[in-house]
Amino acid sequence: VPTAWATRRPVLLRALRALDPDVLLVQELHPDIGRCILEALPGHRCIEDDFAGWTHEGNIFFRSSMFESTLHGSVHISQEEELRRLFWTRLRYKHTGSAGDTSGKTVLFATAHFTWQGHPAECKSDLNLRKKQSRNWALKVCVPRNH
Numbered sequence: 001v002p003t004a005w006a007t008r009r010p011v012l013l014r015a016l017r018a019l020d021p022d023v024l025l026v027q028e029l030h031p032d033i034g035r036c037i038l039e040a041l042p043g044h045r046c047i048e049d050d051f052a053g054w055t056h057e058g059n060i061f062f063r064s065s066m067f068e069s070t071l072h073g074s075v076h077i078s079q080e081e082e083l084r085r086l087f088w089t090r091l092r093y094k095h096t097g098s099a100g101d102t103s104g105k106t107v108l109f110a111t112a113h114f115t116w117q118g119h120p121a122e123c124k125s126d127l128n129l130r131k132k133q134s135r136n137w138a139l140k141v142c143v144p145r146n147h
Helices: 005-019 031-040 120-125 129-141
Strands: 023-027 044-046 056-062 066-074 086-093 107-110
Touching: 005 031, 005 107, 023 031, 031 044, 031 056, 056 066, 056 086, 056 107
Parallel strands: none
Antiparallel strands: 023 056, 044 056, 066 086, 086 107
């Protein structure tokens, strides 16, 4: 159970309902938090995948009337935590019928939670692990691919 969940849950529900984002990228995810997000945003879906990191570290929630996920993945970028990854999805706009319709166009969304400064590996090595992780993130996301 997430820390102070009985106190945090109603606050999260209220905030998400008020914000009602089209896309929400989440880090430090817990299954209870994921369920809370979907309860607050019933018109949203998230990426479903067998890799446990999608339910226990990060995910991307999106308005299902606006988008569909055409491709997704998780890439290890040298984080020390076992389930942390760069989580990404390509979302395709659905047909809206409005002026300036963007249907069929795709957008890439990605989120990566880097290793925290107090991690034992960083304390022992005295090296900033996030520098390597950010370089790896850039290589994985910014290098053109055939997706």
